[in-house]
Amino acid sequence: MRRPTIALFLLALSCLPARAEEEGALPPVVKLDAAAAGNEGIAVTLSTPGTLAPVLPVISRVMPDTTRVVHIHPAGSGKVLAVLVQPGTHVARGQALLRYQDHSLHVARLQAVQMRAALTAAIAARSDAAAAVQRARALAGESISFAELRRRQDALAQADATMRARQADVDTLGHRFAEEFNSSSEQDSQGAEDETSTLISPVDGVVQAISTSVAGDVDPTMDVATVADLSSIWIVSDIAPDQAARIAPGGQQVTQTAGGPLVSRIDTVDGMASPLTGLVRVISRVANPTGALVPGMVLDATLAQRDSVAGIVVPSEAIQRIDGRSIVFVRASGTDYRPVVVDVALDDGTHAVLRGGLRGGEAVVGHGSFALRSVIGLAGMDAD
Numbered sequence: 001m002r003r004p005t006i007a008l009f010l011l012a013l014s015c016l017p018a019r020a021e022e023e024g025a026l027p028p029v030v031k032l033d034a035a036a037a038g039n040e041g042i043a044v045t046l047s048t049p050g051t052l053a054p055v056l057p058v059i060s061r062v063m064p065d066t067t068r069v070v071h072i073h074p075a076g077s078g079k080v081l082a083v084l085v086q087p088g089t090h091v092a093r094g095q096a097l098l099r100y101q102d103h104s105l106h107v108a109r110l111q112a113v114q115m116r117a118a119l120t121a122a123i124a125a126r127s128d129a130a131a132a133v134q135r136a137r138a139l140a141g142e143s144i145s146f147a148e149l150r151r152r153q154d155a156l157a158q159a160d161a162t163m164r165a166r167q168a169d170v171d172t173l174g175h176r177f178a179e180e181f182n183s184s185s186e187q188d189s190q191g192a193e194d195e196t197s198t199l200i201s202p203v204d205g206v207v208q209a210i211s212t213s214v215a216g217d218v219d220p221t222m223d224v225a226t227v228a229d230l231s232s233i234w235i236v237s238d239i240a241p242d243q244a245a246r247i248a249p250g251g252q253q254v255t256q257t258a259g260g261p262l263v264s265r266i267d268t269v270d271g272m273a274s275p276l277t278g279l280v281r282v283i284s285r286v287a288n289p290t291g292a293l294v295p296g297m298v299l300d301a302t303l304a305q306r307d308s309v310a311g312i313v314v315p316s317e318a319i320q321r322i323d324g325r326s327i328v329f330v331r332a333s334g335t336d337y338r339p340v341v342v343d344v345a346l347d348d349g350t351h352a353v354l355r356g357g358l359r360g361g362e363a364v365v366g367h368g369s370f371a372l373r374s375v376i377g378l379a380g381m382d383a384d
Contacts, residue, residue, distance in 0.1 A: 026322070029336045030329065030372050037335075042368035044331050049360040050313040052346050052353040053251065055302035058237040058282075060255060062297040064208065064228035065285060071226050072097070072185045072199055076104025077219040080212050081196065085225075087209055090291075091201040097225050098210070100218055102197035105181055105188055109195075112173050119166040126159035205229040208295075233293050235264065237282045237301060241273050244280035251304040253284045254350075259292060266303060302348070309346040311353040315366040319344060319352055320373040328358060329365040329372045337365060337372055 032042070078101040085097050133156050136149040181188040184202040189195070201207075208226040218224055235255055239247070247269050255262045268283040282303060286293065319342070320327045326344045329337040342357035358364070365372060 026327070026339045026341070027376065029332060029338055030375050031335050032337065032372070032375070033335050036371075037368070040368045040371035042371070043366050044363045045315060045318070045366045047312045047314050047354075047358055047360055047362050047364050049311070050353070051308040051310045052313060052348060052351055053304040053306070053308040054346055055254075055304055055348045056239065056243055056247065058239055058301050058303055060235045060237045060284075060299050060301040062293050062295050062299065063234045063236050064230060064295050065232050065234050068203075068205075068229040068232065069208065069226060070185070070202055070205070070229070071223045072202075073220055073222060074100060074102070074197065074199060074218045074224055075181050075183070075186050075220060076102040076108075076197060077217075078102045078104070078195070078197070080214050080216045080218060083210060083212070083214060085207050085210065087207050089207045091205060091207060091227060093201055093204050095201050096198050097201055097207070097227075098199045098212070099196055100199075102181070102188070102195050105197055106195040108173065108176065108181070112170070115166065115169045115173055119163070119170050122159070122163040122166040126156070126163045129156040129159040132156070199225060201227050203227060203229045204231070206291075228295070230288055230291055230293075230295070233286055233288045233295065235284045235286055235293075235299070235301065237303065238274075238277060238279040239282060239303075241278075241280050244269055244273075244282065246305040246307075247282060247303050248306050251306070253282075253301055253303050255284075255286075255299050255301040257293065257299060262286065309353045311345050311355045312358045312360055313351050313353055314358070314364050316347050316349055316352050318364050318366045318369050319347065320369050322373060322376060327373070328354075329369050330358070331363040331365060339372070339376065 032040070081099045081101055083098050085091060085095075091097070129152070133149070133152045136144050136152045140146055140149045181197060185200060187198050187200055189197070205227045208228045210225050211222065212218055212224050235253065237253075247266065249266055249269055251266045253264045253266050255264065264284040264286045266282060267285045268281075270281045273280050314328060318328050320329075322339075325341050327339050328342050330340055332338045340357050342354045344352050345355045346353045
């Protein structure tokens with residue numbers, strides 16, 4: 001527990017030069033020995049040349065990435081037998097969501113039986129026609145005329161065409177079984193007498209909606225289930241159009257989460273305001289491998305604005321206010337800290353850009369700078 005002691009401050013005060021007592025004058029050096037610095041948690045960071053963009057504080061919400069949301073429609077029509085998941089359920093790819101009695105599957109299987117029978121008959125007719133042509137060729141010009149041979153050849157050609165047509169019908173229906181009744185989002189029962197189909201999840205994700213119930217009717221036009229792949233999500237902010245004009249894709253977004261600040265890239269700034277809200281939507285796409293970010297969450301965030309400011313970058317906590325001036329403390333030695341008046345061009349609450357008073361590479365006190373300000377305050381100067 002950090003508890004500054006009067007003795008440490010008195011020790012530091014005794015080391016201040018006499019001119020610190022002059023009104024408005026800063027001491028050239030504030031001294032803290034190693035024990036005092038350790039007690040106050042003094043931490044030093046190097047100032048660096050860089051740029052910082054002004055930020056816009058916003059309230060953001062977590063949404064599914066709509067490019068990774070799957071809307072599942074049944075291949076056939078029928079009645080729901082069982083609903084196996086509820087909204088919010090985490091599902092794996094291939095996991096069953098819903099079973100229904102598929103009347104279309106029953107009709108398709110009857111058609112398959114009829115088409116296979118028609119194909120068998122067409123194959124037999126073609127075989128008979130081929131045999132008739134073979135006999136006619138052997139007897140042509142004797143007991144069978146050439147005209148009869150040509151007629152039998154025409155009949156064979158017709159039988160060939162009919163057989164190919166029946167084969168095409170069987171192949172087309174087989175493709176329907178493979179691609180519609182058995183697909184990335186549906187499996188049929190595979191039993192000749194069973195009319196049951198099962199809707200399955202085509203992705204690892206979370207069930208967002210189930211729009212039917214047991215004994216409900218379903219058909220191919222219905223959006224029966226919605227599953228969202230939440231391995232990446234959207235962080236969405238709605239801002240006023242004049243604010244949106246200062247935000248550009250590619251800028252930085254910092255979102256405050258339970259696990260700490262989350263830094264991401266601004267991917268999209270809508271070109272027009274919503275006619276319903278009058279606000280412009282800003283989207284940042286974020287990886288979410290652990291699923292910690294759940295749709296519906298509301299989070300504080302900041303959006304980087306267009307006009308960045310260049311200068312010397314230091315932590316915001318390095319800056320203290322004394323007598324209306326911004327001060328940072330530069331470590332001069334293991335015990336000496338030099339107060340320097342600086343010009344703060346921009347402070348976003350985490351980092352600040354300085355335009356004067358400091359050079360890049362100087363060792364600046366970040367955490368613990370308040371203790372050094374307190375030492376000067378005890379000398380009689382006003383701390384803001």
